[in-house]
Structures are given as C-alpha cells and as structure tokens.
Amino acid sequence: MHRLFLCLALLPSLAAAADLEFTLVIQNHRFEPAEIRIPAGKKVKLWIDNRDATAEEFESHELNREKVIPGKAKLPVFVGPLSPGRYRFFGEFHQQTARGTLIAE
C-alpha cells in the first residue's frame, strides 16, 4: 500500500520537463487552422482557444481525447507522442463545420 502512495506522489515528476505548445482557435464554429502540424514522437500541449460565445467539444477517437471548451475559454489538451500520420478531430457540438486534422510529422 505504501508503494501505491509513493507512486502517486511521484506522478507529477514523471511528466516531461517542457511540453511543446500549439494553439488551435475555434471561431464561427470552425477550427483555425483546420490543419495543424506537430512533431511526431513528442508530447504536445494543444491549447484550444474557443472565441465563440457557445461551448464546443473537441473530440477525436484517433487521439483518444474528448474535452468540452466553454465559450470564451482556452483550455489545454495533451496529445502524443504520436506516430507520423494524420489524426482527424471535430467539434461535437457543430460537426458540420468544426472539423480538422492534426498532422504528426
């Protein structure tokens, strides 16, 4: 049991020292840019900046992420390290317009 608590206490120290950061803007229920390139093999902190007044849900089965971003809010989503390739994402609340692709290269 003590080992379990020790592992929990050490969790934050296992994080990468500095995450690469990118920003994805939601405006008029669209992602900007619709294609975003990140380095493969690296963990990335992807800031989702929702400039619309209404909430949006960043969702991607390929990235295994779902995150509700309230209106006028900016929140991080962590992705990777990813193999080189294309990973689709969309906004679940406005699927017709809010669509994009993350390219790991």
Next chain:
Amino acid sequence: MNPIKTITALLAALPLVCSAGPSDYVYVPSVSYGEREIDFKYGAWTQKPGNDGLSAASIGYGYGVSQRWFTEIYSKYQRPQGEPSRFDAWEWENKFQLTEAGEYPVDLGLIVELERPQDRSEGYEFRFGPLFQTEFGKVQLNGNVLFQRNYRADAAAAMQLGYQWQAKYRWQPKLELGFQGFGELGQWNHWDPAGERSHRAGPAMFGKLALGDHQAIRYNAAWLVGASANAPSHNLRLQIEYEF
C-alpha cells in the same frame, strides 16, 4: 424452493453481494463537463453448481458539474434466482478527474460512492479508490483499486479491498475490443487466503454511437468467467449510457 437451500445459497453469496455486484463496471478517470447522461446497467452471475444466481440492474442520472467532477444518482434493483425483483439501494457516485488526460504517463482519478441499501441492517456502504489510465497507441489500459466499508450496519465490518482492470484496443468509435477483470481480496490490510479471494475476467466490447445534435449512445459489455473458487462461475455485465 427449499427454504434451507435458499438460506444456504444466500449465505454463500453474501461475501460477493457485500463487496461487489454482477452489474459492476470499470470506472475511467475522465470527466465530461456539462454532459448529462441516463445510465442503465445490468448484470447476472451464476454461482458454482449447487448455488443460485443473482441478477442486478440500475438506472442512473448523471451530470458533469465541472471539468473535474461528475456526479450521478442511481436506483438499484436486485433479483436472486427464483425470486421477484426488488429495490436494492440508492447510490450516489462521484468521480473526480485529478489530472488532464495525457498530461502524465498515467491519468489519475478518484471515485467516491455512498450507497443506502434498502435493507437498513446494512447501514451505509462507502466505496472509494484511485482510478488509473494509460495508453500505448490504440491500446488503452485502466486499473482501479477500490476500498469499501459499511458504516452503521448491524454487523461490524472491516474495510474491504477490491480491484478492476480493463485493456482495450480502440479499433473504431463504434466497436472497441478488449478484456475486463474484477476481484475482491478481503480485508484491505489482511487479505483472505488465496483460495477465498474472488477473481473474474473475460472478453469485453465497447463503443459509442453518435446520434447527432450532441447526443450519443455509449455501451460496454463483458462476459466474465470465474478464475478462483470463490468467484461466480459466469458473469454477464452490460452498461448503456445515453449522453446528451
């Protein structure tokens, strides 16, 4: 049914009923802010030959209060084999997301449940424990450690220790395949002898069916086989959530 046989079967099942149920599911440490859901769970298990089975179901309503807290109220029902269904308990489940998904090598959450059984002699059942998740490409792994104790019960009981795990391959949104396992080890700081612990595991399937307009059906089901003498021989479990 022979009343002596019924009482014997219920006594034999008691350790399982107190510490786990056939409709138990594997908690995951993520929370969806603002999401509402109607949650249906069903499970049935058969005991070893000569003992009776048990089925259980629950219906719940949940809400993502914040980015870190999801709360849900359940009404739970139970049906021992050969008997009518009966109301079993109210349950208040609270899940806390402690780390951002993917921020650390292992995602961390916390589950805290309070149950009020209809049988007042059982007092209040309190269950809590840390939830862990990690991923390797399209493979997702979950493991949870659960502590459970009844308070204000007629019979004093020590804190019990259980576990859950699952491994799944995230093939497609509508269909993911994997395995799940559940177990009860006995008193948290003094485990039962190996032969008296309960372990069950088996294949599982998962998926999410998008309905549009921010609505979806999420499901997971498993067929668990007893892996120890004190475990049910078979356990079918199913969870269906309507998210909106």
